[in-house]
Amino acid sequence: VVGFAEIRLAEPPEYGVSLSVENVDVHSLLNAGVTDPAKHLDIHGVLAGNLQLRATAGPGGARQAAGVLRISQGRLVKLPVLLGLMNVITLALPGEEAYSEGTVTYHLRDDLMIFREIYLRGKAGALIGSGTLDLATDKLRLNFLAGPQLPPMGDLAKEVLAALARELMEIRVTGTVAKPLTQTRSLRSIDQAVRILLNPDAPEP
Numbered sequence: 001v002v003g004f005a006e007i008r009l010a011e012p013p014e015y016g017v018s019l020s021v022e023n024v025d026v027h028s029l030l031n032a033g034v035t036d037p038a039k040h041l042d043i044h045g046v047l048a049g050n051l052q053l054r055a056t057a058g059p060g061g062a063r064q065a066a067g068v069l070r071i072s073q074g075r076l077v078k079l080p081v082l083l084g085l086m087n088v089i090t091l092a093l094p095g096e097e098a099y100s101e102g103t104v105t106y107h108l109r110d111d112l113m114i115f116r117e118i119y120l121r122g123k124a125g126a127l128i129g130s131g132t133l134d135l136a137t138d139k140l141r142l143n144f145l146a147g148p149q150l151p152p153m154g155d156l157a158k159e160v161l162a163a164l165a166r167e168l169m170e171i172r173v174t175g176t177v178a179k180p181l182t183q184t185r186s187l188r189s190i191d192q193a194v195r196i197l198l199n200p201d202a203p204e205p
Contacts, residue, residue: 013057019082020050026071030080030088041090045074045101051082053108065108072101076120079104081113091133094144094171094182097122103152111136114201117153118144126150130200133177140180141204142173143196145187153197161190168193 008014024047031040048070055063069082076099078090093099102120106113113133120127128150131142147168151160161168168187175181187193196202 012061014055015057016052016054018050018052021082022048024048026074026080030090041078043074043076043078043080043090045071045076047071047080047082049082053083062110063108064110066106068103068105070101070103074100074102076100076102079118079120081106083108089133089177091140091142091177092180093120093127094173094184095127095146097124097127099127108135112201115142116200118142119152124148127171128153128156128197129171130197131173132201138176138178140173140175140177143193143200144171144173145169145193145197146171156194156197158190158194161187161194165190 006016026043026045026047027041029047030043034040049068051065051067053063053065055061065083067082069080076093078092079102081089081091081104083089099120099122102118104118105116107116108114111134113135115130115132118127118129125146125148127144127146129142129144131140133140145168147164149164165187170185170187170193172183173180
């Protein structure tokens with residue numbers, strides 16, 4: 001782990017943090033300080049990525065962050081998201097598939113975390129999604145496409161989805177981090193699915 005912090009002694013004070021991680025054992029990171037083995041999170045993999053955070057101290061202080069995390073050699077049933085050196089949240093993933101690798105790209109605006117892309121691959125297929133998490137209420141709004149040969153967001157095209165349409169499922173996750181609610185249905189509209197994925201923080205219709 002490599003990083004630095006800066007503090008601006010203004011009124012109110014401001015601070016910034018930049019972190020870069022490479023070859024970090026996910027299981028050790030998530031279970032640091034947990035002495036009861038029965039409470040260990042069963043999440044494994046090798047983590048790499050970076051995080052930049054800027055915030056204003058005090059009640060109601062503004063904060064902004066951006067991060068990219070990549071996990072390989074994993075067994076992921078939950079997705080870890082880094083908010084700081086010792087601040088990690090984990091999101092339950094839809095379905096029972098354990099994924100072996102994944103990438104998450106996200107931004108933070110005050111209490112709203114925006115997932116620009118969540119991409120996971122495993123033996124049974126791939127999962128691509130985006131959405132939001134309200135850190136003040138823990139409320140989730142995530143949308144995914146699941147299928148056997150889905151590419152990452154940068155390579156996602158309507159032509160690719162059209163060729164896979166019969167094998168794709170739409171998955172919507174709402175509720176909270178502690179109690180997620182999952183709804184699954186067959187792909188209804190390629191145009192709508194792409195629009196939702198590319199605009200994760202757009203207001204709900």
